[in-house]
Amino acid sequence: MRLFYYTIAAPVLLALRVILWPFKMTGRFFLWLHRFRKERRRFRRAEYDHMDGWEFEEYVGELLSRSGYRHVEVTRGSGDQGVDVLAERDGVSYAIQCKHYEARVTNKAVQEAYAGAEFYGCDVPVVLTNSYFTASARELSEEIGVELWDRDELQQMVRRAGGRTA
Numbered sequence: 001m002r003l004f005y006y007t008i009a010a011p012v013l014l015a016l017r018v019i020l021w022p023f024k025m026t027g028r029f030f031l032w033l034h035r036f037r038k039e040r041r042r043f044r045r046a047e048y049d050h051m052d053g054w055e056f057e058e059y060v061g062e063l064l065s066r067s068g069y070r071h072v073e074v075t076r077g078s079g080d081q082g083v084d085v086l087a088e089r090d091g092v093s094y095a096i097q098c099k100h101y102e103a104r105v106t107n108k109a110v111q112e113a114y115a116g117a118e119f120y121g122c123d124v125p126v127v128l129t130n131s132y133f134t135a136s137a138r139e140l141s142e143e144i145g146v147e148l149w150d151r152d153e154l155q156q157m158v159r160r161a162g163g164r165t166a
Contacts, residue, residue, distance in 0.1 A: 048100075048130050048154070056100040057084045060128060066161035069094070081119040082112030095122035099129040110140045110148075117146075130154060 048059055061074040069087040085096040095117035099105045109127045117125035127133075127141070128149040141148050149157075 051100065053098070053100045056130065057098045060096065060098050061085050061087075063157055063161055064096075067157055081116045083116030083120055083122075086120060086122065092124055093120075093122040094124045094126055095120050096126045096128055099127060099131070101129055101131045104132050104134045105129045105137055106134050107137050107140050110137050110144070110146050113146050114144050128154060 048056055051059060057074050061072050064085065064087045065072045069089045072085065072087045074085050075083055082097055083095040084098040085094075087094045087096065095113060097109055097113035097116060099109050105127060109129075113125040113127045117123075124147060125145070126147045126149055127137075130151055132150045133141075133148050138148060140146075
């Protein structure tokens, strides 16, 4: 029995392994490529208008991570002092208030982001929305230094981050 194994079976199995190895690696590569493209499509086509507020905050956190922000943290729901996501990029810390609205975002969100950034000691307060801002919110943000990222900016961020993996 040993003689058969060492003289016939083992060399045949080794030859099959050597011959089939490239096919196995090619199959693994195409499986990886399929999963990568599927994840990228899923992320790019995310229907953030149909998400609830919690899902939107998590999506923004993932979006920021993919966009090169570091130390991204989605804050807990209650008692977050008006800040939903904390992030850092190029040594600058951001306090981001996410507003998932159908209507335009008002002054209140700008005030919350400003106060939350002060509370967390962040450099830049930001209000990010899937909608747009009222004129008074834009005016207030210019006066107190809050960045406003509206729907157009959100879509640009998604396009830029869609090609990267987390």
